[in-house]
Amino acid sequence: MSNQLSRRDFAIRTAGFGLAGFNLAMRLAPAATLAEAEQASRSETSPAIADSYSLVDPELLPVLKQFPAFDLTAEMVHQFRQMPGMPPLPAPAPQPVERHIPGSQGAPAVRLWVVDPAPLEKGKPLLLHMHGGGFMMTDPNLMPRLQGIATDCHCVVVSVDYRLAPETRYPGSLADNYAALKWVHVHAAELGIDRSRIAVGGESAGAGHAASLAIHARDRNKRARSEEDLPICFQLLIYPQLDDRTGSSQPAPPAIGNFMWTASANRLAWSSLLGVPAGSSKVPAAAVPARVASVAGLPPAWIGVGAIDLFAEEDMEYAQRLVHAGVATELMVVRGAFHGFDLLVPNAEASKQFSASWKSALRKAFATGKAV
Numbered sequence: 297m298s299n300q301l302s303r304r305d306f307a308i309r310t311a312g313f314g315l316a317g318f319n320l321a322m323r324l325a326p327a328a329t330l331a332e333a334e335q336a337s338r339s340e341t342s343p344a345i346a347d348s349y350s351l352v353d354p355e356l357l358p359v360l361k362q363f364p365a366f367d368l369t370a371e372m373v374h375q376f377r378q379m380p381g382m383p384p385l386p387a388p389a390p391q392p393v394e395r396h397i398p399g400s401q402g403a404p405a406v407r408l409w410v411v412d413p414a415p416l417e418k419g420k421p422l423l424l425h426m427h428g429g430g431f432m433m434t435d436p437n438l439m440p441r442l443q444g445i446a447t448d449c450h451c452v453v454v455s456v457d458y459r460l461a462p463e464t465r466y467p468g469s470l471a472d473n474y475a476a477l478k479w480v481h482v483h484a485a486e487l488g489i490d491r492s493r494i495a496v497g498g499e500s501a502g503a504g505h506a507a508s509l510a511i512h513a514r515d516r517n518k519r520a521r522s523e524e525d526l527p528i529c530f531q532l533l534i535y536p537q538l539d540d541r542t543g544s545s546q547p548a549p550p551a552i553g554n555f556m557w558t559a560s561a562n563r564l565a566w567s568s569l570l571g572v573p574a575g576s577s578k579v580p581a582a583a584v585p586a587r588v589a590s591v592a593g594l595p596p597a598w599i600g601v602g603a604i605d606l607f608a609e610e611d612m613e614y615a616q617r618l619v620h621a622g623v624a625t626e627l628m629v630v631r632g633a634f635h636g637f638d639l640l641v642p643n644a645e646a647s648k649q650f651s652a653s654w655k656s657a658l659r660k661a662f663a664t665g666k667a668v
Contacts, residue, residue, distance in 0.1 A: 353632030428500035497532025539586035540566035544575025553606030602633025
C-alpha cells in the first residue's frame, strides 16, 4: 500500500500549492499591483466549516487523510520541476514520440509528445492535450495518461509541452498551444488524422489552457482567410481552471476548496501566469476564459468537476454560459469529490464513473461530431 500511495502522491503533487506560493507570486508581480493583491487576499471568505472531511466521499477519505497540506516555496517549485516523470507504459501500449515544431511568430520551438495507437490507420481523430500543473509545472504522470487516452478512445494524442509560468507570462503558453493546433492541422496527412475531428482538452490548468485555446481559435478563425481556419470539434475540460477571481476577489464558499487545491494556490497560479495579481483590475479579459465577453460559437464541451473542488462554482457557471450561448454542453458534478480525486483514488467508484463519463463523451464526439 505504501509504495502505491507514494506513486499517487508523486502523480498529484502539482495540485498542492500553499500560501507561501502566493507570496512567491507576489514577489514576481509588478510592485505597483501589490496593494491590489493585498486587498484581494483580505477579501477571502470566512474560515472553513467545522469538519470539511465530513463532505468527502467516504471511499475517497482514507487516502485523502494521508496527504497533509503543505505550503509551496520557490525551492519547492524548483524541486517539483526536477522530479522525473513516471515512465511510459511498456508495449503493447502505444509509445510516446517526441517532436519539435516551430513556435508562433519567432517564439522558441515547441516540444510535443505524439501517441498513436494505430500508426497505419488513416482518418483517425486527434486530441490536442494540455497537461495540468498550476501553469507552473508539468504533470509527472503524463506519459501513462496519454497512452491510456490514446488506447481507450482510439485516437491520436498530441500533448503540448508549453512554456511554464512565471518565466513565461500570458500569452506565451497560449501561443505554444496555438502553434501546436496549427501544426496538427497542417500535418494531418502525416499524422493519419481527420482534420474535422480534432478536439482539445486537458486537466485542471491544462483544461483551462484548452478552453483558452478554443476561444482564441474561434476568434482567429473569424478573422482568417478560409485556408487558415483551424476548426475544433470538441472541448474536454476535466476540472478546468477558468477564473483568476476564484479565491481572490470572489471568495470561495467555506465548503469548497479545502483539499488539494486551495484559494492561495489559485492566487499563486494565476498571478504567476498573468504577471499581475489574480482577481485584480489589471488582468486582461482575453487571458481568462471566465472573463471573456462571449462564449458563443465555441465547440461542444464536456465539463467535469468535484462538488467540493475549488473550481466547482466557476466550472458550473462556465457550463451555464455555454448552454445559454447555444453550445452543446455536458456537465458532471461529483458529490464529495475534491480536486484531482480521480488521480488520487483511481479505483473509487466515483473516480471510475468520472473517467468513464469523459471517455465516453470524447468517443461520442469523435464518432458523431464534425468541426464547423
